[in-house]
Amino acid sequence: MTNPIEPIDPTPDLPHAVAVTWGVAELPHRGPKRELTTEQIVEAAIQIADAEGLEAVSMGKVAAAVGVAPMSLYRYVTGKDGLLLLMYDTASEVTVPGAGSTWRQRLREWAMFVRAAYDAHPWLADLPPSSTPTTPNRLAIIEAGLAALEGVPAPDRMKLPTLRLLLGYIALYSKASSDAAVDEDVRRALPELVTDERFPLLAPAVRAGAFQSNDVDDGSGFGFGLSRLFDGIERWLERNEPDEPLERLPASILDDKQVREAGKVVEEARARLRQAEAKAADAVARAAERLQAVEARNEAAEARAAAKADLRAAKAEAKAAKRGDRD
Structure with a gap:
């Protein structure tokens, strides 16, 4: 006799913050009447992070911003980690028009709109994208990226790694191009610290002021890197050959004597x-x-x-001329 198959629960228990993003969270009924919404709390936290950085976000500071006691927030979010996840998802809401006619144009537009979210909320780069997005807005970014790659002659299994590569580049570039944490005294000291003996290739550029300007990036650097990534993707599509897996070294190798x-x-x-x-x-x-x-x-x-020879020749000519006159 065949044993019956156990049915799979279609709605497994989710962490509270994840459930909130999907709109399936059950809010507790105990406590006084609710005077706030989760959205108001998340928006206040985002405003603090935008103005002062992610490290400035605390339950106490958010509570003060919305005018309640800190413990009141726990009726809406389970703690700071849950709040950060809600902030991450809310700030990641991106709508991509998808107007490009080629995959490069569409993917470039996608990257520009995703980067705009990082420009609006620089602290997003402090929460790097994971290999498995779990909230609707982060998944919507992946969906828009797949739409940009629709019709590209590449295996579907390679499209997600391609988008992870680009998302990592966008987040890393946003982080690497920020000067918020740079001490100006250190910046001014770099030309003296970066010596020719220790950094022979970098030192001339530093002396020329490579790190002295903290102007906002005009997009040329980001665009250059993005185009080179696209060039690599395009070359891979043209080559149409499978890539060999890259061996992953153990992290402990860095400490090997x-x-x-x-x-x-x-x-x-x-x-x-x-x-x-x-x-x-x-x-x-x-x-x-x-x-x-x-x-x-x-x-x-x-x-x-040559001058002496010319002089001798001139003298000889002069003598010859005199003899001719006498004759």
Whole structure:
């Protein structure tokens, strides 16, 4: 006799904050009449994060912003982690028009709209996207990205990794292009700290002011990186060959003594190579100067010899002319 199959519960228990984003959370009925909404609390928390950064968000500060006691918030959210998740989902609401005619145009538009959310809420970069989005607005971003890639001759299993790559780039660029945490005294000291001996390739750029400007990015840097990612995707589509899995190294390898010592040996060898290259370049420059000096001397000697020859010829002509006059 066959055992009956146990039915699968279609609505498993969800963390409260996740359930709130999906609109399936049950709010407790105990306590006084509710004078707030979850949306009001989340909006107040987002305003604090936008103005002061994510680290400024606390249950006490949010409670003060909405005019209630801190404990009152726990009738709406289970704690700060739940509040952060609600903030993350709310700030991630993005509507992409999808007007591009090619996948590159559509995906570029998608990336620009997602980046606009990060520009509006810079703290989003402090909550990097996970491999498994769990809230509606984060999933809607993935859905819009898949729509941009619709019709692209690539396996569906590769489209999600492609979008994760681009989302990671957008979040990382937003984080890396922010100067909010940079001490101005440190910035001014960088030209002295970044020496030619330690950073021979970077030092000239730092002295030229590479890190001195804290102007808002005009989009050229972000656009350059995005276009290069698109170039790579396009080349992969043209190549149409499977990629070999990249071996994942254990994290403990960074602390391995032999690996660290080998890295130091390589760096020392590179330093010696740079010194040798500098000596070779100096030797070439000195040799070129010597050869130029020799050539200059030879040219001067040839010029003097030619001048003497011309003088002798002129004298000979003069003598010949005198003899002709006497005759």
